[in-house]
Structures are given as C-alpha cells and as structure tokens.
Amino acid sequence: MTKTNIVVVGAGYAGVAATKFMAKKFKKDPNVAITLIDRHSYHTMMTELHEVAGGRVEPDAIQYDLQRLFARKKNVQLVTDTVTAIDKEKKVVKTKLGNYPFDYVVLGMGGEPNDFGTPGVKENGFTLWSFENAVKIREHIEKTVAKAAIEPDAAVRKAMLTFVVCGSGFTGIEMIGELIDWKDRLAKDYKLDSSEFSLKVVEAMPTILNMLDRNDAAKAERYLKKKNVDLVLNAPIVEVAKDHIQLKDGSVIPTHTLIWTAGVKATSDAADFGLEAARGNRLIANEYMEAKGYEDKNIYVIGDLVYYEEFPNTPTPQIVQAAEQTGHTAAANIVASVKGSEKHKFKGNYQGFMVSVGSKWGVANLFDKIHLSGFLAIIMKHVVNLKYFFDIRSGYYMFQYLMHEFFHIKDDRNVTRGHSSRYGNVLWSVPLRVFYGLVWFIEAFKKIVGDGQWLKPGTWFGEGSWFTGNSVFPWTWDYQSVADVASGASQATEATSGASGAGATATAETATQVAHFGLSYAYGEQPMAVIEKSPDWFMSIMKFIMPNMEVAMFFQKMMVFVEIGIALALMAGLFTWLFSATTIVLVLTFCMSGMFYWTNIWFLPVAFALMNGSGRAVGLDRWVIPWLQNTLGRWWYGKPKSMYGQK
Missing domain, CATH: 3.50.50.60 (FAD/NAD(P)-binding domain)
Structure with missing residues (x-):
C-alpha cells in the first residue's frame, strides 16, 4: 500500500x-x-x-x-x-x-517583526521575535551598561542607560517589565545607582495594551508609572539612529538601546x-x-x-x-x-489574555469575566504555561520549566519572591543530613539487636527484636490466637502479683499515667502519640495488605532493612531527595498506625529540608544524579543534535 x-x-x-x-x-x-x-x-x-x-x-x-x-x-x-x-x-x-x-x-x-519601513530600525534597533533576538538583546544590554559604568561624559552615560521599548502590546510591556526587575542587579554588578537607569515605552497610539479590557490596562499603566517607567504615548517613531530616536513631533530621545515590538507580519x-x-x-x-x-x-x-x-x-x-x-x-x-x-x-x-510586568506582577482577563492583577495574574500565567506542556505531552520540559521559574532563579525574580529558589548553599545542611541518617540507622539497628548486646552479633535477632515473636503492628493483633492472648494475660497477672507493693504501685502508676503533649521529651512524662488509635479506613487497608501473621512478619522484617538502606543512603548523600520523600511517607504511615509520638515529629520538617539538594554537597548525588540524568535522557530521548534528518 x-x-x-x-x-x-x-x-x-x-x-x-x-x-x-x-x-x-x-x-x-x-x-x-x-x-x-x-x-x-x-x-x-x-x-x-x-x-x-x-x-x-x-x-x-x-x-x-x-x-x-x-x-x-x-x-x-x-x-x-x-x-x-x-x-x-x-x-x-x-x-x-x-x-x-x-x-x-x-x-x-x-x-x-514588522518595522513598517521605519528608517534605521534594521540597522540600529533590536527586535524580539526569535531566540537569537533575545540573546542578542541580553548581551547588548550587559555590554552597554558595562561601558556606561566607565563613561565620563554625563550626557553619553545617560543615553547609554536609557532603554526604550517601541510598542505597548504584550511583548513590549513584558519586555519593559523585565528591565524593571533587572536594572537593580545591573546597577549592583557595575557599581551604578539604579536611579541612573531610565526606562521608556514609546507608543504611537494614545493607550497601551489595547487587547486588554480598559480597566486591566489602566492597572498596568498605574503599575508602570509607580515603577518610574515613562510612557510616551501618541508618539510614532520616524527614525532610529545609533544614539537616539526621533519622534513624529520632532522631539528626540537619546538612547543606545531601542527594542522594537511594534508589529508583526x-x-x-x-x-x-x-x-x-x-x-x-x-x-x-x-x-x-x-x-x-x-x-x-x-x-x-x-x-x-x-x-x-x-x-x-x-x-x-x-x-x-x-x-x-x-x-x-x-x-x-x-x-x-x-x-x-x-x-x-x-x-x-x-x-483570555495575560501579560506579566516583571516576575512578580501582571494582569489577566479570563473568559471576559475574570479579571486578575498582581500575584494571582502571575500564578495564572504559570498555570497556563504548565498546561501547555501537558497539551504537548512533555513532562520533561514541564519539570525543566518548574526548575527554571521557581527553583533555579536568581535575585528573587519569581512569583515566590525567591523563597522557592535553591540558590542557597546546601553545604551547611550536611551535618543535619548525616545526623538524620544516623538516627535512622540506630533506631533500625535496635530492632535487630533487641535484648541482645550490640557488640555480640550472636545475641542479635533474639528476644525483643523485630525478628522474633509476633508482629508489633497494631492491626495484626487480631492474628494472635486466643491461647496466646490468654497466656500473655496470665503472665502479666503473675508478674504483677509477685511484685513488691512498691513495685506494683509503680507499675500501676506507669500504666495509668496520662500522656502529655510535647515536641521534645520531658523527663518523667509519658509522650503523646500523634494518633492514639488508627482510623478504621487505615486499619482496613493495612489488613488487606497484611492478611495474616506470616505476611505481617515479612513486612516487619523487610521494614528494618528498608530503614537501614535509607539511613546509609542519607549519610552518603545518595538519592537524598528520593529517600527524604520516602521518610515522609513512612513517618506519616507510622503516625496513622498510632506508633509515632509528637516528640519525634521533627522527622518531617528535617526530611523536607534535606530535599533541597542536600546530597549535592559532600555527597554522592553530586556525581550520581547528573550521570543518571544524562544516561536515562540519552536512553529515552536519544542524543540531542544541532541538526536532524541529515544522513
């Protein structure tokens, strides 16, 4: 066919x-x-x-x-x-x-870009309609500011630090918004005062953002003025020179940077x-x-x-x-x-339509009914962008987008104002990571040793360990036979009756002592469980997973080795994010089972803290994760090339 x-x-x-x-x-x-x-x-x-x-x-x-x-x-x-x-x-x-x-x-x-035949745009201006355009503008701005920092002539210096965007559509306003955010960093890097920077939007029409509702556009206009952006309206550009632009009314704006966003064809x-x-x-x-x-x-x-x-x-x-x-x-x-x-x-x-004015503020008009501005508008723009990756079925680039926009951002230039950025030094979390892993290791090893001696392996796996007797999980109590329960009750009675009066009194007091809430252990107090009794729905799930004592004991023994594996991985800094997330799941499970106390709830915030790349400082993640990403990426996607289809 x-x-x-x-x-x-x-x-x-x-x-x-x-x-x-x-x-x-x-x-x-x-x-x-x-x-x-x-x-x-x-x-x-x-x-x-x-x-x-x-x-x-x-x-x-x-x-x-x-x-x-x-x-x-x-x-x-x-x-x-x-x-x-x-x-x-x-x-x-x-x-x-x-x-x-x-x-x-x-x-x-x-x-x-459509320059409408305006003289000088191609020779002296910059357009923003391709990846190459964006990189060229970025490099030009950095070089221009660097030159301005050492320019002794005040007039020339002012022209060099004047940045003009032609066009007040989405592209133009978003571009000027980025310059609002960037100028402080540029000023700091090149030892300038940010007040020396001058930002202007030149528009041939009397209004800006003409695709938006007028109220939304007015909000954007107020925000731009608040940020000291000069809106030059009703002012068509008739010529672009290397060091200035000329407007239709004959006025001249000295500038070395004109970014043209006025039209498209x-x-x-x-x-x-x-x-x-x-x-x-x-x-x-x-x-x-x-x-x-x-x-x-x-x-x-x-x-x-x-x-x-x-x-x-x-x-x-x-x-x-x-x-x-x-x-x-x-x-x-x-x-x-x-x-x-x-x-x-x-x-x-x-x-609807959305426009960001910098990284933290924007306006949005959705379905002609919903009008958002500020923080919510930026959140909505991120949601729309994430939906785009879902539409094209690219989980990889959705993840990369989140990294670039929320976690790999500098100078607080995102909607969370930098709070989500991981550009912090994770070196100082290494002691916490090692200590956390050590806690897991000791607690797991105690379940192996039981009543034995730590330095005598022959005494391990005996009484008191998780490898002998019945399961410690509360939802497995139903598995014990009536004889076992009766025998345990008889032994408890004999122990109590054979004790001295003082001992019996102490035992009774301990048994009836009220649990006290606290986030750290107080001597003499009985710690309070996070949840005293497991919810019925949770018990049902666990009993489905562990239908009999043999299965319950298998899971119990396996859990000990899982905890040791987590401990060793955390101390070595291997797959730290994954194992920290695993500890969160385990702690929540223990909480639901009634086996976890408030005094140990610190396990949760520490696990979250270590998820911020802690293994990449003095840890194996520094080498393993990049290698794994590259290897799996090549296996799944192939090796990216500069050109495709060439034989």
Whole structure:
C-alpha cells in the first residue's frame, strides 16, 4: 500500500500542535509518515522571550529540543533545514539540502517583526521575535551598561542607560517589565545607582495594551508609572539612529538601546511560495485552513502565517491560542481526509489574555469575566504555561520549566519572591543530613539487636527484636490466637502479683499515667502519640495488605532493612531527595498506625529540608544524579543534535 506523506513546515506553536495531533491519530497506521521541518533543531517558547532578553532565565530555559518533544514518536521524522520553495504541481517541498514529496503539507513558519519601513530600525534597533533576538538583546544590554559604568561624559552615560521599548502590546510591556526587575542587579554588578537607569515605552497610539479590557490596562499603566517607567504615548517613531530616536513631533530621545515590538507580519520566506497573500504577507486560507486557490493540492496554512477572517475584516489574532487552534484544525482535517471522514471548520476559542510586568506582577482577563492583577495574574500565567506542556505531552520540559521559574532563579525574580529558589548553599545542611541518617540507622539497628548486646552479633535477632515473636503492628493483633492472648494475660497477672507493693504501685502508676503533649521529651512524662488509635479506613487497608501473621512478619522484617538502606543512603548523600520523600511517607504511615509520638515529629520538617539538594554537597548525588540524568535522557530521548534528518 502506498504511504501517505505529510510534511509540516515550522516547529512553532502551531507546527508542534499539528504534528503532535497527527502523530497520535496515526500512531497505529504504518502507512502514514509525518516529516517536521524547521531551520532549528529546537522549539522556542516565544511567549517567554522577554525573560531571556531581560536576564531573568538562562537562554536554554525557553529552548526545547525537538527530539525530546517527539521522543518515541516513530511516525515523525525530524529534519533541520530551510524550506526554499513549494512545488504545488509536483507536490514537493524543496529545502536547501533536499526535496520532500508530500500528499499533505502544513505551512506554519510563523511571523517576523514588522518595522513598517521605519528608517534605521534594521540597522540600529533590536527586535524580539526569535531566540537569537533575545540573546542578542541580553548581551547588548550587559555590554552597554558595562561601558556606561566607565563613561565620563554625563550626557553619553545617560543615553547609554536609557532603554526604550517601541510598542505597548504584550511583548513590549513584558519586555519593559523585565528591565524593571533587572536594572537593580545591573546597577549592583557595575557599581551604578539604579536611579541612573531610565526606562521608556514609546507608543504611537494614545493607550497601551489595547487587547486588554480598559480597566486591566489602566492597572498596568498605574503599575508602570509607580515603577518610574515613562510612557510616551501618541508618539510614532520616524527614525532610529545609533544614539537616539526621533519622534513624529520632532522631539528626540537619546538612547543606545531601542527594542522594537511594534508589529508583526508573516515570515518573508512565504512570499516566494506563490500563494495568495493578504496584508502583512499572511497567506489566505479557508475555514478548513486550506490555502486559497489550492484546496485540491492539500496545502494547509496555520499559525501567525495564516489569514482567515473569523469575522468580517478581522483575521485570526497572531497569538499562541490561535496558533495552536489553527494547527489542530488543519491536523484534524488532514486526519479526516486520510480516513475519509467529515472535515471540521475552524472556530476560535480564546479564553483570555495575560501579560506579566516583571516576575512578580501582571494582569489577566479570563473568559471576559475574570479579571486578575498582581500575584494571582502571575500564578495564572504559570498555570497556563504548565498546561501547555501537558497539551504537548512533555513532562520533561514541564519539570525543566518548574526548575527554571521557581527553583533555579536568581535575585528573587519569581512569583515566590525567591523563597522557592535553591540558590542557597546546601553545604551547611550536611551535618543535619548525616545526623538524620544516623538516627535512622540506630533506631533500625535496635530492632535487630533487641535484648541482645550490640557488640555480640550472636545475641542479635533474639528476644525483643523485630525478628522474633509476633508482629508489633497494631492491626495484626487480631492474628494472635486466643491461647496466646490468654497466656500473655496470665503472665502479666503473675508478674504483677509477685511484685513488691512498691513495685506494683509503680507499675500501676506507669500504666495509668496520662500522656502529655510535647515536641521534645520531658523527663518523667509519658509522650503523646500523634494518633492514639488508627482510623478504621487505615486499619482496613493495612489488613488487606497484611492478611495474616506470616505476611505481617515479612513486612516487619523487610521494614528494618528498608530503614537501614535509607539511613546509609542519607549519610552518603545518595538519592537524598528520593529517600527524604520516602521518610515522609513512612513517618506519616507510622503516625496513622498510632506508633509515632509528637516528640519525634521533627522527622518531617528535617526530611523536607534535606530535599533541597542536600546530597549535592559532600555527597554522592553530586556525581550520581547528573550521570543518571544524562544516561536515562540519552536512553529515552536519544542524543540531542544541532541538526536532524541529515544522513
């Protein structure tokens, strides 16, 4: 049977969404092959470019390797190449390095900045529309501030420390927000006063954030002014020079840094494909995302590249939600065409808009009903980003996102204001880790020795140990025979009756002594159990797991060796996070069983404290964890490459 070849051009939000969708739908169809072509070997999280440009996260935080995204997708071939033409008649995608025949092709190469022909933008300005752009801005700002720190001319110095963002859309406001957060660090690193920095937003319109509700936009405007950002409105830029910009009213703003975020258009590469285009070079498509005039050629257009009017004179917005939805629509219609089912029309479903103004404050408008600002808006943005990783089924990059945004962050630049960052010296937790492991070891070893002598192994495993007699677990008492219970009661009676009066009185007092609550042991007091009697539901679960005495004794003996293993691992600093988490589970289990006292509850906070990478200081985790991550990563994902598809 002839294979059906599907080629997706562009690994942006739309291209990845379409490819993921089709890879899943055709998973069990060996006659369908999908090829994803992009000039890069990675997918860029475009909505977070400002974080790299503004020095918040490292560049690799927003760079997601395609091989990791499509690991185990045997029906997807990755190709790193640049598409040069589409032969619509012969149905071939031409690239710099080869040709790829197709039965269906999906064009999702995205957009690029639109400078509207403003003189000097290309030569003297910076755009923020790619990974390379973000890194270039970051490096330029650091170099410019370093030069300004040793510039003796006050006017030149002021111009160098004036940073201007052109455009007050999402990208522009998020970029200026990062500069608000970054300037204090830059000032400290280069021995400057942060008040010397000047931040400006230049906007041709009279208002900012025009996609937001006016009340939400007003909140953002107040916040920016509070942070001393100068909003220059009704001020189109007519020229960009190396050391200044000129506005339409003739005024000049001296600056060495102009970041242009004022517009976007479809990528200029698409202009060579011979497809019908609308304004901004966007390719016109019908409601099925099929290219206009070539519906019979199975050419689909998605993402920022597509021009489809949802409403008269209103094309799909160039935002992530629209990109993913157009990608899904095209992919679903290709699946329908291959399987002979009914096609689906595009219907936009935009659930809201969010914009961060720095790492700790933002505004959000959800479902046209919910309006958030400040802390809650930033939390919502993180939730949406985490949902994106769920949508593309990438647990690996979801974990990396959490690390970069919450745990590997510097200068308190996250929503928790640095409290979740692990950039603290874990060396000082080493004594606690060793002591904690030693406590586990001694307590476990006591269960082996019992009434024996520690230095005489021949006396171990006898009376008083967990390896002799019946189980100590309270839910196994039902397993003891009536004879055992009667015998134990008789022995207890004889012991009591044979004791002296004083001894009997002391025994009675001990037996009836009231337990006292306390977080540390007080001499002479009976410690209080966290839970005096196990809940019935917990007892039921345990009795299901341990249905008889033999099974209960097996678990009891095994538990001793588990505790010794945990103790040795903690002292050696091996898999510290895992074994600390295990101790938390064990302590909670002991608490539920009525076998744990409040005086020992410190086991829990210590375990949580050691989960912060304690094993990476004077511990085996320093070498084992990186080795394990690399080894398992190569086994599961393969080795990431700078280029894919090359033979």
